[in-house]
């Protein structure tokens with residue numbers, strides 16, 4: 001039954017506690033985040049979320065304003081889906097950035113997952129219990145364990161004080177069917193860390209098991225010239241540049257270039273897009289043809305962690321409609337394959 005829910009945040013139980021412990025910090029020192037790369041700002045994304053906002057968004061939220069057009073939604077999970085007892089839930093966020101609880105930064109907040117409970121009051125602090133999971137360390141996904149049967153899930157984004165914004169960012173409240181079966185394969189693994197070169201800067205350590213990877217697209221995909229790239233992050237949290245907190249950082253997308261020196265700030269140019277506002281997805285523009293993409297996570301000063309956290313390189317092909325090019329039927333027998 002739903003009431004016997006056991007929601008276990010395997011990797012994040014400790015971090016979860018930080019949610020309430022986090023103290024306000026200023027992040028005035030965030031000058032070089034993504035100003036030079038207009039295409040990499042998620043706040044310019046015009047796409048509609050995969051799941052539209054629920055009726056609850058009509059309610060008034062708390063004192064912190066949300067960005068116009070911002071939305072929170074489940075990535076790759078919709079009402080009626082069947083999932084295994086242990087599955088990774090990805091938190092989608094459009095038009096705003098993630099920041100750990102306590103961060104004063106505008107247009108940011110952190111995720112909350114509501115399990116088997118109604119939408120909480122949207123003008124008050126979200127409760128902190130097994131039905132209201134806080135991700136105050138800036139997490140953008142979680143491994144959730146649910147008992148077999150029907151469960152409801154809903155995402156609520158909230159400000160540094162765990163109070164939803166105005167207007168509130170609330171996902172659809174979806175029903176999922178949990179079945180006892182072998183868990184889905186884990187997301188693409190990141191490349192093994194390489195030895196860091198000596199440096200005077202004390203690079204921020206990355207925790208064991210930290211990984212960054214592409215949720216979308218994946219290796220070999222055909223994509224449109226204006227895809228929304230979704231960044232996956234395991235065992236660490238997102239924080240805006242300038243916000244120095246252990247085990248956090250922000251995403252960087254490397255386009256058609258190799259890894260930069262890992263003991264220096266990541267360059268800021270067309271081949272190195274910074275998402276220093278804490279974005280977890282971004283609409284970018286690519287020319288038609290093949291492209292090489294890689295994610296590199298880095299700290300408040302845009303310097304990769306030690307060991308560095310970067311994804312596998314993926315190769316994608318951009319076509320006008322995002323589909324494989326039409327193959328001409330030069331040979332009759334090819335018709336069998338179409």
Ligand SMILES: [Cu+2]
Pocket residue numbers: 033241250252266274275276298301302
């Ligand atoms: Cu950066």
